[in-house]
Structures are given as structure tokens and as C-alpha cells.
Amino acid sequence: MTQTSTLADPRVAAALDRMFAEAERDDSRPYRGAGGTMTAQEQADAAAEIYMPISPEGGRLLYTLVRAARPATVVEFGTSFGISTLYLASAVRDNGTGRVLTTELSKDKIAAARRTFAETGLDDVVTVLEGDARETLAGLSEPAGFVLLDGWKDLYLPVLRLLEPRLAPGTLVAADDTTFDSVRPYLDYVRDPANGYESVPFPVEDGIEISCRL
Incomplete structure (x- = not known):
């Protein structure tokens, strides 16, 4: 018997359709952008209505990778409205x-x-850590079996370095929006063999880098 994925669940499909439609309106919403002297909290407040989502193709790539890796714990840096989640x-x-x-x-x-996770019936497998990821993830006690970096781009590398003690060999790390200039320090790091990764870019919309911890 053919088995369909949870992505085909009407509740999940409807939520994704709704949020992607909302995300298309991002260009019309005022946003000063990240960087400069703004703190991470100030950036988050400035972007409170902005989706900045992963692409549908990128989302399906993440789904496929997690299905294959079967991690006990998936760590995502940057929930936003929860599309990638x-x-x-x-x-x-x-x-x-x-x-x-x-x-x-x-x-x-x-x-x-959280409302979306409840509406889709997925809230029992999702825990939202509220606050600065550099603080909330510092207390992570178990290994991170799969990591998605999709928050502020200049924090990709600090968050990765924070998680490295909890990355077992074979752990996959996916970083979204790798065409952004602010991701360059992260890419330089994971593409340097001396830092212990095998890394490959995927040409999905704004780019996704998949890195395997060696």
C-alpha cells in the first residue's frame, strides 16, 4: 500500500499554502533590515511581521534529509512563523x-x-525555545542529530560553534540563504576541511549548504 507523508495531511498542506501566500506579501511590509548596531532582539522586533521563509523545494529537501537521517533531536535556529518547522x-x-x-x-x-503547530497536530513533536539561541541552545543536553540554520545569517557560525560539542560524526547541518553575503564567514568555515566538515551547496532558491560533520 502506498503511504503518503504528513506533508499531504490537509491541515499541514493548508497551513503551508496559507503561510507561503502570506510570505509573498513580505516585499510590501516595511522592514529596516538586519545588521548594523541592532541587537538580535531589535532585529527580531523589526521583523515581527516578516516571514523570510524557506522555499517549498528547500522544505521538501529538509523533509527528505530528516526522513533519511532519522535523528532523535532536530535543532532549528530561527522558527519565524514555522514554515520550515x-x-x-x-x-x-x-x-x-x-x-x-x-x-x-x-x-x-x-x-x-505555536497556534499553527497545534492546528496541524504537530505540536507534540515541536518545542519552541524562546529567547536568544546562543543562550537557549547552550543548555542542550542531548546530541543534535540534524541542524537547520535559518535565523540571522551573521549568527550561523556562532550557533554552529556552540553546537559542535553535540554534533556526532555523520550529523547533517543545513544552512539556508547561502547566497547572502553575511553567510560567507560560515561558508568559509564549513568548506575548510580543517574544521571537520564535508560540505556541498544545493541550488535551491537562495541556496542551501549541506554539511556533514566528520
């Missing part, structure tokens, strides 16, 4: 094991994402 959580649900730990600074986005 739905792909990760769907894979965890279909694996029949594991959970997703996702981080977010914006209280408004956290509230919206």
Missing part, C-alpha cells in the same frame, strides 16, 4: 521517533507558530 516536524512524525527543538526571539512569531 512544519517540514522538519512532518519528517519526525513520519519517522515515528524524535522531536524538533526550534528557537525564536519574537514573541509574536512564537505565538503564531
Whole structure:
């Protein structure tokens, strides 16, 4: 019998359709952008209505990778409204094991994402860590079996370095929006063999880098 994925669940499909439609309006929303002297919290507050989502193709790539890797713990840096989290959580649900730990600074986005997780029936496999990921992930006690970096681009490398003691050999790390200039220090790091990764770019929309911890 052919088995469909949780992505085909009407509740999940409808939520993704709705959020991708909302995300298309991002260009019309005022946003000063990240960087400069803004703190991570100030950046989050400035972008409280901005989706900045992964692409549908990128989401399906994440789903496929998590299904194959079957991690006990998926760590996501940057929940936003939860589009990418739905792909990760769907894979965890279909694996029949594991959970997703996702981080977010914006209280408004956290509230919206939690409503979506409940509406889609995936809230039991998702834990939202509220606050600065450099603090909330510092207390992670178990290994991170799969990592998605999709928060502020200049924090990709600090978050990765924070998680490295919890990355077993073979762990996959996916970084979104790798065409952004602010991701260059991260890419230089994971593409340097001396740092212990085998890394390959995927040409999905704004780019996804898949790195395997050696």
C-alpha cells in the first residue's frame, strides 16, 4: 500500500499554502533590515511581521534529509512563523521517533507558530525555545542529530560553534540563504576541511549548504 507523508495531511498542506501566500506579501511590509548596531532582539522586533521563509523545494529537501537521517533531536535556529518547522516536524512524525527543538526571539512569531503547530497536530513533536539561541541552545543536553540554520545569517557560525560539542560524526547541518553575503564567514568555515566538515551547496532558491560533520 502506498503511504503518503504528513506533508499531504490537509491541515499541514493548508497551513503551508496559507503561510507561503502570506510570505509573498513580505516585499510590501516595511522592514529596516538586519545588521548594523541592532541587537538580535531589535532585529527580531523589526521583523515581527516578516516571514523570510524557506522555499517549498528547500522544505521538501529538509523533509527528505530528516526522513533519511532519522535523528532523535532536530535543532532549528530561527522558527519565524514555522514554515520550515512544519517540514522538519512532518519528517519526525513520519519517522515515528524524535522531536524538533526550534528557537525564536519574537514573541509574536512564537505565538503564531505555536497556534499553527497545534492546528496541524504537530505540536507534540515541536518545542519552541524562546529567547536568544546562543543562550537557549547552550543548555542542550542531548546530541543534535540534524541542524537547520535559518535565523540571522551573521549568527550561523556562532550557533554552529556552540553546537559542535553535540554534533556526532555523520550529523547533517543545513544552512539556508547561502547566497547572502553575511553567510560567507560560515561558508568559509564549513568548506575548510580543517574544521571537520564535508560540505556541498544545493541550488535551491537562495541556496542551501549541506554539511556533514566528520
